[in-house]
Amino acid sequence: MYSVNNSAVCGKLSPVAGRVIQAYTYFGLLILALTLFMVMSLKQVTVDIGGRTMSYFTFAPTVQEVLKEIGIKENVGLKKDPAALQEGETVDFYTVTPDLTAEISNGMNIHVYHDRIKKTVKKEIIRAPVWREWDIFMNPGRERIIAPGKNGLRENTYLTYYRDDTVVAEQKIESKLVASPQPRVIACGSYEVVSRQTRVRGGKPLKLLATAYTHTGYRTAVGAVPRRGIAAVDPKLIPLGARMYIEGYGYAVAADTGGAIKGKKIDLFLETRKEALKWGRRFVNVYVLDNHLHSGLKYTIPNVN
Numbered sequence: 001m002y003s004v005n006n007s008a009v010c011g012k013l014s015p016v017a018g019r020v021i022q023a024y025t026y027f028g029l030l031i032l033a034l035t036l037f038m039v040m041s042l043k044q045v046t047v048d049i050g051g052r053t054m055s056y057f058t059f060a061p062t063v064q065e066v067l068k069e070i071g072i073k074e075n076v077g078l079k080k081d082p083a084a085l086q087e088g089e090t091v092d093f094y095t096v097t098p099d100l101t102a103e104i105s106n107g108m109n110i111h112v113y114h115d116r117i118k119k120t121v122k123k124e125i126i127r128a129p130v131w132r133e134w135d136i137f138m139n140p141g142r143e144r145i146i147a148p149g150k151n152g153l154r155e156n157t158y159l160t161y162y163r164d165d166t167v168v169a170e171q172k173i174e175s176k177l178v179a180s181p182q183p184r185v186i187a188c189g190s191y192e193v194v195s196r197q198t199r200v201r202g203g204k205p206l207k208l209l210a211t212a213y214t215h216t217g218y219r220t221a222v223g224a225v226p227r228r229g230i231a232a233v234d235p236k237l238i239p240l241g242a243r244m245y246i247e248g249y250g251y252a253v254a255a256d257t258g259g260a261i262k263g264k265k266i267d268l269f270l271e272t273r274k275e276a277l278k279w280g281r282r283f284v285n286v287y288v289l290d291n292h293l294h295s296g297l298k299y300t301i302p303n304v305n
Contacts, residue, residue, distance in 0.1 A: 043104050049112035050164055063110055064100040072112065076100065082159050083173055085119040092116050095163075116162040126152035128181045133243075136224040136255050138189030149184025152177070191229040191251070205285035206237075208266045210246070212279035213258075215271075220256035232256035233269035243289040248282070 045066060046055045060066045074092045077100075085091060095113045125213060128149035138144070157174035160167060207265065213232070220226055231244065231252040236245070242254045249268050261267050266286060270276045 043106040043108070044288050045108045045110060047110045047112060050114055058104065060104055062100065062104060063096060063098055063102045066104065067094075067096065067100070067112070078115075082117045082119065085117070085158075085159075087119060087121050090116055090118040113163050114165075116165075118160045118162070120158050120160060122156050122158060124154040125158055126154055126181045126237030128152070129183045130186065131183045132186045132188040132252060134189040134191055134229060134251070135189060135287060136220075136222075136227075136253055138187060141188045142189040142223060144187045145184070146187050147183065147185040150179075150182040153179040154253045165244075174303060191227065205247075205287050206264065207283055208264050208286050209224065209281060210249070210266050210268055210279075210286075211281050212268050212270050214269065214273050214274035214276045222255050224255050226256070228269060228271055229253060230255050230269040232258045232261050232269075234265065235260050238266075238286075238288060245287040245289060247285045249284065 004294055042057050042059060044055065044057050045060075046053060047066065047070060049070070049072075054070070058066060058069060062070055064076075067073070070096060076096060078091070080091050080094050082091060093115055097111045099109075128151050130149070132143075133146065135144075145221050155176045155178055156172055157176075159171045161171070163168040197243075215226060218226075220230055221232075224230065229250075229252050231246070232252055233240070233242075233254040233256075235254075235257060238254050240254050240257075243278060244252045245252065246252050246266070246268065252268065256269070257268070258267055268279070
């Protein structure tokens with residue numbers, strides 16, 4: 001009859017077997033710890049770039065590291081002053097939200113924009129202004145060109161901002177006048193047309209004593225038929241041919257003289273005696289305009305001593 005050796009069946013493990021089991025236990029705990037660490041460190045992010053969206057898991061700690069993982073390693077943020085660009089030159093860069101240094105959190109959304117700035121110069125035509133000068137020798141309704149005029153030119157420099165190939169803004173950074181416009185000057189026989197365009201733009205007025213006169217049957221000192229808008233002046237104070245704006249009267253041309261018109265006096269023509277009497281005598285502010293200087297419509301008195 002065989003006897004069972006309990007020490008062989010239930011006896012203690014050998015030292016080697018104990019160490020093996022212990023090693024496996026530690027290894028398992030290590031794997032478990034690493035698994036827990038990876039599960040806790042692994043985060044899901046969604047990246048939107050150029051209208052394409054990708055979602056994946058990453059161990060990257062910051063937004064900048066995520067960008068490196070998807071291949072964006074350069075040109076993040078504007079590094080060059082756009083104003084220093086040459087005409088037609090562009091600068092491309094990426095703009096990212098959140099900030100590059102932001103820590104990655106689970107479920108984070110990262111937006112990557114492809115931005116571009118382009119410098120352009122646009123030419124702007126400045127239309128020549130039209131100025132009508134009253135020619136006291138011309139019949140009402142008649143006109144003639146004194147100066148044809150010429151358009152001016154301005155160069156405007158812009159920075160155009162693109163985001164994902166769509167223009168989002170345009171900024172004017174410089175404006176340079178290349179050529180000033182030259183006015184188109186037209187001699188006009190109609191007093192009313194010229195009077196409507198006359199504007200006083202500053203300047204110190206002359207305080208003159210103004211009286212009124214009407215038809216006498218004679219032409220003016222420069223040979224014109226008198227009509228509203230003709231003023232008699234002292235040529236030593238106001239030169240003949242000068243354009244004036246007279247408060248209470250309107251636009252006028254110095255085209256006549258008079259024996260009693262000396263110094264700070266002026267005589268204004270009105271069409272009827274009734275109008276002249278109504279005007280009477282009064283002090284008025286007289287603005288001598290400088291816009292007549294380019295017209296060539298200057299008059300002189302013949303045979304003046």
